[in-house]
Amino acid sequence: xxxxxxxxxxxxxxxxxxxxxxxxxxxxxxxxxxxxxxxxxxxxxxxxxxxxxxxxxxxxxxxxxxxxxxxxxxxxxxxxxxxxxxxxxxxxxxxxxxxxxxxxxxxxxxxxxxxxxxxxxxxxxxxxxxxxxxxxxxxxxxxxxxxxxxxxxxxxxxxxxxxxxxxxxxxxxxxxxxxxxxxxxxxxxxxxxxxxxxxxxxxxxxxxxxxxxxxxxxxxxxxxxxxxxxxxxxxxxxxxxxxxxxxxxxxxxxxxxxxxxxxxxxxxxxxxxxxxxxxxxxxxxxxxxxxxxxxxxxxxxxxxxxxxxxxxxxxxxxxxxxxxxxxxxxxxxxxxxxxxxxxxxxxxxxxxxxxxxxxxxxxxxxxxxxxxxxxxxxxxxxxxxxxxxxxxxxxxxxxxxxxxxxxxxxxxxxxxxxxxxxxxxxxxxxxxxxxxxxxxxxxxxxxxxxxxxxxxxxxxxxxxxxxxxxxxxxxxxxxxxxxxxxxxxxxxxxxxxxxxxxxxxxxxxxxxxxxxxxxxxxxxxxxxxxxxxxxxxxxxxxxxxxxxxxxxxxxxxxxxxxxxxxxxxxxxxxxxxxxxxxxxxxxxxxxxxxxxxxxxxxxxxxxxxxxxxx
Numbered sequence: 001x002x003x004x005x006x007x008x009x010x011x012x013x014x015x016x017x018x019x020x021x022x023x024x025x026x027x028x029x030x031x032x033x034x035x036x037x038x039x040x041x042x043x044x045x046x047x048x049x050x051x052x053x054x055x056x057x058x059x060x061x062x063x064x065x066x067x068x069x070x071x072x073x074x075x076x077x078x079x080x081x082x083x084x085x086x087x088x089x090x091x092x093x094x095x096x097x098x099x100x101x102x103x104x105x106x107x108x109x110x111x112x113x114x115x116x117x118x119x120x121x122x123x124x125x126x127x128x129x130x131x132x133x134x135x136x137x138x139x140x141x142x143x144x145x146x147x148x149x150x151x152x153x154x155x156x157x158x159x160x161x162x163x164x165x166x167x168x169x170x171x172x173x174x175x176x177x178x179x180x181x182x183x184x185x186x187x188x189x190x191x192x193x194x195x196x197x198x199x200x201x202x203x204x205x206x207x208x209x210x211x212x213x214x215x216x217x218x219x220x221x222x223x224x225x226x227x228x229x230x231x232x233x234x235x236x237x238x239x240x241x242x243x244x245x246x247x248x249x250x251x252x253x254x255x256x257x258x259x260x261x262x263x264x265x266x267x268x269x270x271x272x273x274x275x276x277x278x279x280x281x282x283x284x285x286x287x288x289x290x291x292x293x294x295x296x297x298x299x300x301x302x303x304x305x306x307x308x309x310x311x312x313x314x315x316x317x318x319x320x321x322x323x324x325x326x327x328x329x330x331x332x333x334x335x336x337x338x339x340x341x342x343x344x345x346x347x348x349x350x351x352x353x354x355x356x357x358x359x360x361x362x363x364x365x366x367x368x369x370x371x372x373x374x375x376x377x378x379x380x381x382x383x384x385x386x387x388x389x390x391x392x393x394x395x396x397x398x399x400x401x402x403x404x405x406x407x408x409x410x411x412x413x414x415x416x417x418x419x420x421x422x423x424x425x426x427x428x429x430x431x432x433x434x435x436x437x438x439x440x441x442x443x444x445x446x447x448x449x450x451x452x453x454x455x456x457x458x459x460x461x462x463x464x465x466x467x468x469x470x471x472x473x474x475x476x477x478x479x480x481x482x483x484x485x486x487x488x489x490x491x492x493x494x495x496x497x498x499x500x501x502x503x504x505x506x507x508x509x510x511x512x513x514x515x516x517x518x519x520x521x522x523x524x525x526x527x528x529x530x531x532x533x534x535x536x537x538x539x540x541x542x543x544x545x546x547x548x549x550x551x552x553x554x555x556x557x558x559x560x561x562x563x564x565x566x567x568x569x570x571x572x573x574x575x576x577x578x579x580x581x582x583x584x585x586x587x588x589x590x591x592x593x594x595x596x597x598x599x600x601x602x603x604x605x606x607x608x609x610x611x612x613x614x
Contacts, residue, residue, distance in 0.1 A: 181214070
């Protein structure tokens with residue numbers, strides 16, 4: 001048996017799974033020399049959600065991150081995760097953009113491209129694999145592992161054969177949600193090993209508590225490369241501990257040859273660094289066997305947790321996790337990996353938050369039903385499809401990118417005033433609005449990353465935080481009060497659980513009044529008086545108020561004051577959880593006020609625009 005090789009994930013999937021991909025380049029570089037000397041088969045350091053997060057939150061140029069890591073890791077293969085025809089965005093790109101992106105990534109330092117498609121539609125992998133081979137890099141054709149009535153061993157073996165025929169150098173089995181069991185691992189690895197000649201590389205998240213056993217079964221049955229993560233960012237929704245697996249294989253025929261002492265130096269460094277990112281810590285860091293049912297992947301669950309936390313709805317996580325498999329079945333059992341994990345997950349959140357399934361449908365779900373992501377593994381629910389796109393919608397049967405014209409020249413022209421390099425153009429291609437703002441701010445020297453809050457001194461001016469321990473002086477007597485929890489609000493009342501000088505108390509807070517503002521008239525229609533939220537926008541006060549089910553940012557305002565709209569017409573487009581969602585008119589009538597503009601951040605407790613019913 002050949003030596004077992006290890007791909008280390010601490011620079012990408014580890015922190016994506018546990019702290020919402022927030023690890024900054026400045027905290028990676030100091031330890032790179034030690035990582036570089038250990039002897040990993042590869043270091044996964046780019047791709048996945050890192051590109052998006054760099055631009056959206058960290059205000060770092062992702063291409064500069066890659067180049068800095070390349071310089072700091074001269075002896076290591078740098079590996080990235082590439083979403084086939086989706087690249088690192090959330091739509092399919094034309095073939096010329098795919099080829100250019102692969103070339104720039106290869107030139108900037110990527111050695112190994114792990115290429116997958118969220119639908120396991122092999123047609124969506126061909127151009128990426130061909131481009132990687134053209135530029136002399138390692139193409140790892142990838143199977144997105146999932147379970148459903150149509151995903152059996154024969155299905156995965158057939159896909160492995162196709163990936164080998166396409167020119168892949170290795171075959172990766174990507175168990176992004178931690179669904180493999182020791183038995184299923186044995187069956188699939190043994191079957192693929194017998195069917196193809198390529199090395200097999202196993203990736204299995206630890207969420208269900210089975211991944212370490214899966215890796216051991218994989219190497220016993222012919223896999224020669226395994227994914228692990230340094231203990232500082234391992235286990236839970238992340239991956240099995242690198243140190244633990246190295247120790248388990250030490251002295252056996254599968255010995256990795258890696259030094260535990262060297263690995264533990266890396267652990268000590270990252271454990272200290274991780275403390276800086278406490279505000280992004282996932283609530284889901286332990287074993288959670290519910291994943292075997294809901295199939296939420298490790299990289300998604302920390303982001304889903306963070307999104308629900310930001311809208312004060314973390315208590316509804318169980319409802320969302322129960323809804324996800326139902327939505328997945330409606331969509332024909334796609335594997336839950338980016339972007340289908342976001343597509344299914346966001347729709348599940350909407351179904352829960354709106355109180356009615358498919359009352360609001362994201363644009364991405366509509367495009368999915370139209371075939372624009374590829375062929376669904378199983379038939380979709382026709383009734384749900386009709387709700388989303390109508391009975392007469394035409395569903396494409398070809399490879400989606402076959403319908404796309406070359407777009408690179410157009411992207412260059414659109415971004416020429418602020419895109420300085422070809423890499424900037426590709427950043428713009430991934431996230432047009434986000435990239436435009438980022439590149440303009442970068443050129444002006446005004447980039448400001450999101451704040452890393454001190455755990456000991458949380459700013460009470462930050463909108464997401466309020467004091468939870470304070471002193472109150474009443475009639476000359478001072479009481480020490482500490483907030484220990486809150487209950488659910490209802491009928492204007494909400495219980496708060498506090499300790500007063502160490503004695504536990506329940507305090508009921510009831511809203512009696514709010515600030516009011518009076519509306520004027522527009523187009524002869526009288527505006528309705530409404531209370532004002534924290535943003536200054538009025539709170540919903542009548543049936544013509546249009547709201548959002550989830551916090552997000554306004555992508556497009558489709559109407560203006562005075563316009564006539566019908567109930568159900570799209571009036572706004574909002575981006576929430578990286579997915580776009582059209583918001584419909586609540587009633588038929590005239591738009592009398594628009595309270596938002598493109599780029600505004602909005603929340604569910606405010607009126608975004610108002611319609612005077614006919």
